[in-house]
Amino acid sequence: MFSGLKGKLSGVLIIALIVLLIFISAASLFLGTANIGYVDVFRILLHHIPGLGDQISIDGIPDSAVTIIMKLRLTRVILALLVGAGLSAVGSTMQCLFRNPMAEPGLLGISSGAGLGATIAIFLGLNTTVFGMGATAISAFIGAIITILIVYNISRTGPKISPTVLILAGTAISFMNSAIIQLLMIFRRDRMDYIMLWTMGSFTTSGWNKILILIPFLVAGLSILLLYARQLNVISTGEETAQSLGIEVEKVKRILLAVCSLITAACVSTSGIIGFVGLIIPHVFRLIVGPDQRILLPYSIIGGAAFLVICDTLARVIASPAEIPVGAITAVFGSPFFIALLIRSKRSVM
Amino acid sequence: MKKGLILMLILFALSFVAGCGSTNAPQDINSPEHTGVIKDNNQQKDASKSEETAAYPLEVTDFRGNSVKLAKEPQRVISLSPNITEIIYALGKGDTLVGRTAFCDYPEDAEDAIVVGDFIEWNFETILSLEPDVVFASSLNTEENENKLMELGINTVFLTQIESFESTYEIIDLVGKVLNAQDRADEIINEMKKTVSEVQKAAEGKEKPSVYYVVGYGEYGDYTATGETFISSMIGMAGGNNIAADITGWVYSLEKLIEKDPDIIICPEYAKEAFLQTNGYKELTAVKEGRIYAIDENLIVRQGPRLAEGLRALYEIFHSESISD
Amino acid sequence: MERSVKVEDLSFSYGNREVLKNICASFKPGMVCGLLGPNGSGKTTLLKNIASILKPEKNAVYINCRDITKMTPPEIAKEMALVPQSTNIDFDFTVEDIVMMGRTPHIKGFSNETNEDREIVQWALETARVNHLKGRSIKSISGGELQRVVIARALAQKTRIILLDEPVSQLDIHHQLSIMETITRLSHEQKLTIVTVLHDLNLAAEYCDIIYLLKDGCIVCGGPPKEVLTYDKIENVYDIVCLVYENPVSKKPHIIPVSSK
Structure with a gap:
C-alpha cells in the first residue's frame, strides 16, 4: 500500500491531473446531442476569448451552435467543475475534522435542509428571481443555512462542539427534513416529480449567473480550507493532541464548519443534491497520495472537478436526448470503482 | 432508493394526468x-x-x-x-x-x-x-x-x-x-362546441349516476380527479356525478370509495385488469355488477381537439346509449 | 530562567463531582516528578489541568510564574509537551509525519516546515529510538512503537516541560526501562521538567526524583521516593498489604505487594 507520495512525485501527479481535467473538460464540450464539429467548437470558444475574439471569425456557424456551446455546454462544464471541486474538498475536510470515514457534505443535514428549502419554494410555486437566481435556489440556500445553525446549536456546549452529537443531530435533522419533504410532496402531488428531480441533482439549468454566484464561495472557501490544511492534519490525529500542540481546536473547528457549510449550501442550492462525490473522491485520493491534507486537498479538488465533469457528460450523452440525473451516474459509476480500490488496498495491506 | 422507485411508479400512473396539464397553480x-x-x-x-x-x-x-x-x-x-x-x-x-x-x-x-x-x-x-x-x-x-x-x-x-x-x-x-391556421382552429372549436351542446342536451333531465375515475390505486395510494379538475367538470357535463367533486388535491381513500360505493367506475384501459385483481376493490358494487369501464384516458386528460370525443365517450358510458352525429 | 510548573490550591470538578481538591504541588527543572495513586485518584485530571486540556481555575496553575489561563494555546505548546495515555490515529500518516506534527507550535501561521524543523524531527526520532520506523505507516506499527513515536513527537516540540500520562504502561520491560532512562537522562542533562503519571510503583521508585501520592483528589504526600514510598503510606493509599525493601543495586525502595486488604 502507498503510504503517501511525497515531494516531486506528487507534484508531477498533480500536474498530470490538471492536464487530464483540462482534457476532460474539452472533451465534454465536444460531446452532446447536437452535432457540432470540433473545429467549430474551437472557433466558437476562441472567438469568445477577450482580445483574441476579433481575429477568429465565427461566420458561417449557425447561431444555435454558438448558443449551445456558450450557454449550454460551457456553463454546464464549468458548473460541474465548480460543484465537484467544492463538494469533494468539503468531504475531505469533514472526514478529517470528524475522524469519520463516512463524513461527507450531506452529513450535517445541509443537503436535506437545502432540499427542504427547495421543496418549500416548489410547493408554494414561488417565482421571484434575485441576482439572477431562482426562488428555488435561494430558498434552498436559506434552508441549508438554517439547518446547519440548528444542528450546530444542538451540539454546542458553551464554546465546545462535540463531533458525535453534531453528527447525530445532523442525521436526526436530515431525517426530519426528508419526512417534511415527503409530506409536502403528498400535498402537492402535481409538483412531486420536480421535487424528486431536484433532490437527485442536475446541471440542466446551469447558467453564467449560477457560476458567478458560486465562484466567490468556492474561491474564498477553498483558500481557507487549504490554509488550515496543516492544522487539520494535527486535529485528525486527535483533538486533545491538537490542543496540546497549540492549536485552538474549537476555533479552527468553527471556522472549518462554517466554510464547509457555506460551500455545500452554495453547491447544493445551485445544482441539487449530488451525492457520492464528497464521500468517495477524498477516499480515492487518500488511498493514492496519503492522508496529508496539504497534498490530499488539492488532489480532491481537482479530482472531484474531473469526476463530476465526466459524470455530467455521461448524464447528458448516454441516454440522449433523455438525461439521466447526474447523482445516479456518480453512484452507478463511482461505487464499483471505489469498491475495486478498497479491495485492492485491503489486499496489499494483508 | 426503494421509496424513490415507488414514487416513480405513482408518478408513472399519474403522468398522463399531471402531464396533460390539468394542474397549474390555482393562483x-x-x-x-x-x-x-x-x-x-x-x-x-x-x-x-x-x-x-x-x-x-x-x-x-x-x-x-x-x-x-x-x-x-x-x-x-x-x-x-x-x-x-x-x-x-x-x-x-x-x-x-x-x-x-x-x-x-x-x-x-x-x-x-x-x-x-x-x-x-x-x-x-x-x-x-x-x-x-x-x-x-x-x-x-x-x-x-x-x-x-x-x-x-x-x-x-x-x-x-x-x-x-x-x-x-x-x-x-x-x-x-x-x-x-386561424380558420381551421375556428372550425375545430365550433365542432367541439357542437358536440358539447349535443351531449349536454342529451344528458339533460337524465338520472345522474355516481362516478369514480381511477387515476391511481392499490398500494401506491388512491388517486382520482377531484373537484377542481376539468376532468371532474367533464364528468358533470356528461351527466355523471363525480363522487370526489367535494374535495381537492387528487388524493382519495379506499375507505371513502367503499362508503360512497359509486354506480360506475372508469379507469384507464391498461389498469382495468389489475384494478379488478386488487384486494379491497372487489367488494365495490360497481365491480361486482360489472360496471367498471375502461376508457382511453388520452381522450379525457389532454386538453386538445379530442376532448369533445372524450366527453361523448363519458356520456355513452354513463347512460349506456350512443349519440349519433 | 527557571522553567517550573507550580500548582496552587487547584480544585476541579466534572459537573458536580469534585475530582481534585485543593491541590498544591511544584515541579522543578532537572527533576522527574511522578504522580502516583490508585485508579480514579485524579492523576490524569491533574495532568490535563496542567496541560490546559481541561480548563483549570484562574490563578491555580502557573508556568514560569505565569497564570496558564492567561496564555494562548500556542504559547502553552511552546512551553509544554504532552504524551497522552493512549493515541488512536485513524489516518495513514507516516511516523515521520506524526513526529513532524510536534513542530506545530513553532511553525508560524500558515507556512510550512523548515530545514531546522526537519533536523529537530530527526533528532527526536533517534532519541526515542524510532528512526528505523520513520517511513512506516502509523497504522502498521505496534502499540509500544506507537507510544515511542508519540514520545518522539513530544520531544520534537522542544519544550522545557514534558507531561507524560502512563508513558510506558504498554511497553515491554526492555522498552519500559529504555524510555524511562531516556526521560531521566533528558531531564538531568537538559534541565527539563518532567511530570509523569505512573502505575508501576517500582518504576517510579527507580526513576523519579520526586513523587506525589494522590488519593481521592488530594495529595497525600510528596517528596523523594524514600520518604513517600513507605509501607504505611502505600497501605493507606492503595488499600493493600505490602513489603518495602531497599533495592540492593540502586538503594531505592522496592515494593512487593502481598495482598489486597
Missing part, C-alpha cells in the same frame, strides 16, 4: 394578468377574422402574459406537450412539427418528430439544435426550466393550462393564430 386562474390575456386573445381573434391570413410579423401574448414576436410563419415547431401536438396535427400543420415529448403519441405521424424530453426534463441542446421558429410549452415545468428556455432566446409560447373545459378552446385558438 394563475384569477390573476389579473391572466384575465387580461383572455380578453386580449379575444380582441385579436376579432381582429384577425377580418383578414383571411394572419399578417407576419405577428405579435401574440401567451398565457403567461409574455409577448411573443414571430417574424414569419413558423416552419419549424416544437411541442412540449401531447395535447399541443394533437392540436398542431388537427390544424393541418403536422409537417412543421420537428420536436416533441416522449409522450406525444397521437397521431402516429407525430412520432417521426425528434424527442426533446418528457414532461419534467427538457433537453435544451436538442431543442436548440432543431433551430425551432417557435416552441409551445404547456406551463407545467419548473420555473427554472422555463426561464432557461427564455434565457436561451428561444421563441416560446407558454400555454398555461387552466382547470376548465373551455380553456381548451383558448389553447387551440392561440396555436391556430401562431401557426397561421
Whole structure:
C-alpha cells in the first residue's frame, strides 16, 4: 500500500491531473446531442476569448451552435467543475475534522435542509428571481443555512462542539427534513416529480449567473480550507493532541464548519443534491497520495472537478436526448470503482 | 432508493394526468394578468377574422402574459406537450412539427418528430439544435426550466393550462393564430362546441349516476380527479356525478370509495385488469355488477381537439346509449 | 530562567463531582516528578489541568510564574509537551509525519516546515529510538512503537516541560526501562521538567526524583521516593498489604505487594 507520495512525485501527479481535467473538460464540450464539429467548437470558444475574439471569425456557424456551446455546454462544464471541486474538498475536510470515514457534505443535514428549502419554494410555486437566481435556489440556500445553525446549536456546549452529537443531530435533522419533504410532496402531488428531480441533482439549468454566484464561495472557501490544511492534519490525529500542540481546536473547528457549510449550501442550492462525490473522491485520493491534507486537498479538488465533469457528460450523452440525473451516474459509476480500490488496498495491506 | 422507485411508479400512473396539464397553480386562474390575456386573445381573434391570413410579423401574448414576436410563419415547431401536438396535427400543420415529448403519441405521424424530453426534463441542446421558429410549452415545468428556455432566446409560447373545459378552446385558438391556421382552429372549436351542446342536451333531465375515475390505486395510494379538475367538470357535463367533486388535491381513500360505493367506475384501459385483481376493490358494487369501464384516458386528460370525443365517450358510458352525429 | 510548573490550591470538578481538591504541588527543572495513586485518584485530571486540556481555575496553575489561563494555546505548546495515555490515529500518516506534527507550535501561521524543523524531527526520532520506523505507516506499527513515536513527537516540540500520562504502561520491560532512562537522562542533562503519571510503583521508585501520592483528589504526600514510598503510606493509599525493601543495586525502595486488604 502507498503510504503517501511525497515531494516531486506528487507534484508531477498533480500536474498530470490538471492536464487530464483540462482534457476532460474539452472533451465534454465536444460531446452532446447536437452535432457540432470540433473545429467549430474551437472557433466558437476562441472567438469568445477577450482580445483574441476579433481575429477568429465565427461566420458561417449557425447561431444555435454558438448558443449551445456558450450557454449550454460551457456553463454546464464549468458548473460541474465548480460543484465537484467544492463538494469533494468539503468531504475531505469533514472526514478529517470528524475522524469519520463516512463524513461527507450531506452529513450535517445541509443537503436535506437545502432540499427542504427547495421543496418549500416548489410547493408554494414561488417565482421571484434575485441576482439572477431562482426562488428555488435561494430558498434552498436559506434552508441549508438554517439547518446547519440548528444542528450546530444542538451540539454546542458553551464554546465546545462535540463531533458525535453534531453528527447525530445532523442525521436526526436530515431525517426530519426528508419526512417534511415527503409530506409536502403528498400535498402537492402535481409538483412531486420536480421535487424528486431536484433532490437527485442536475446541471440542466446551469447558467453564467449560477457560476458567478458560486465562484466567490468556492474561491474564498477553498483558500481557507487549504490554509488550515496543516492544522487539520494535527486535529485528525486527535483533538486533545491538537490542543496540546497549540492549536485552538474549537476555533479552527468553527471556522472549518462554517466554510464547509457555506460551500455545500452554495453547491447544493445551485445544482441539487449530488451525492457520492464528497464521500468517495477524498477516499480515492487518500488511498493514492496519503492522508496529508496539504497534498490530499488539492488532489480532491481537482479530482472531484474531473469526476463530476465526466459524470455530467455521461448524464447528458448516454441516454440522449433523455438525461439521466447526474447523482445516479456518480453512484452507478463511482461505487464499483471505489469498491475495486478498497479491495485492492485491503489486499496489499494483508 | 426503494421509496424513490415507488414514487416513480405513482408518478408513472399519474403522468398522463399531471402531464396533460390539468394542474397549474390555482393562483394563475384569477390573476389579473391572466384575465387580461383572455380578453386580449379575444380582441385579436376579432381582429384577425377580418383578414383571411394572419399578417407576419405577428405579435401574440401567451398565457403567461409574455409577448411573443414571430417574424414569419413558423416552419419549424416544437411541442412540449401531447395535447399541443394533437392540436398542431388537427390544424393541418403536422409537417412543421420537428420536436416533441416522449409522450406525444397521437397521431402516429407525430412520432417521426425528434424527442426533446418528457414532461419534467427538457433537453435544451436538442431543442436548440432543431433551430425551432417557435416552441409551445404547456406551463407545467419548473420555473427554472422555463426561464432557461427564455434565457436561451428561444421563441416560446407558454400555454398555461387552466382547470376548465373551455380553456381548451383558448389553447387551440392561440396555436391556430401562431401557426397561421386561424380558420381551421375556428372550425375545430365550433365542432367541439357542437358536440358539447349535443351531449349536454342529451344528458339533460337524465338520472345522474355516481362516478369514480381511477387515476391511481392499490398500494401506491388512491388517486382520482377531484373537484377542481376539468376532468371532474367533464364528468358533470356528461351527466355523471363525480363522487370526489367535494374535495381537492387528487388524493382519495379506499375507505371513502367503499362508503360512497359509486354506480360506475372508469379507469384507464391498461389498469382495468389489475384494478379488478386488487384486494379491497372487489367488494365495490360497481365491480361486482360489472360496471367498471375502461376508457382511453388520452381522450379525457389532454386538453386538445379530442376532448369533445372524450366527453361523448363519458356520456355513452354513463347512460349506456350512443349519440349519433 | 527557571522553567517550573507550580500548582496552587487547584480544585476541579466534572459537573458536580469534585475530582481534585485543593491541590498544591511544584515541579522543578532537572527533576522527574511522578504522580502516583490508585485508579480514579485524579492523576490524569491533574495532568490535563496542567496541560490546559481541561480548563483549570484562574490563578491555580502557573508556568514560569505565569497564570496558564492567561496564555494562548500556542504559547502553552511552546512551553509544554504532552504524551497522552493512549493515541488512536485513524489516518495513514507516516511516523515521520506524526513526529513532524510536534513542530506545530513553532511553525508560524500558515507556512510550512523548515530545514531546522526537519533536523529537530530527526533528532527526536533517534532519541526515542524510532528512526528505523520513520517511513512506516502509523497504522502498521505496534502499540509500544506507537507510544515511542508519540514520545518522539513530544520531544520534537522542544519544550522545557514534558507531561507524560502512563508513558510506558504498554511497553515491554526492555522498552519500559529504555524510555524511562531516556526521560531521566533528558531531564538531568537538559534541565527539563518532567511530570509523569505512573502505575508501576517500582518504576517510579527507580526513576523519579520526586513523587506525589494522590488519593481521592488530594495529595497525600510528596517528596523523594524514600520518604513517600513507605509501607504505611502505600497501605493507606492503595488499600493493600505490602513489603518495602531497599533495592540492593540502586538503594531505592522496592515494593512487593502481598495482598489486597
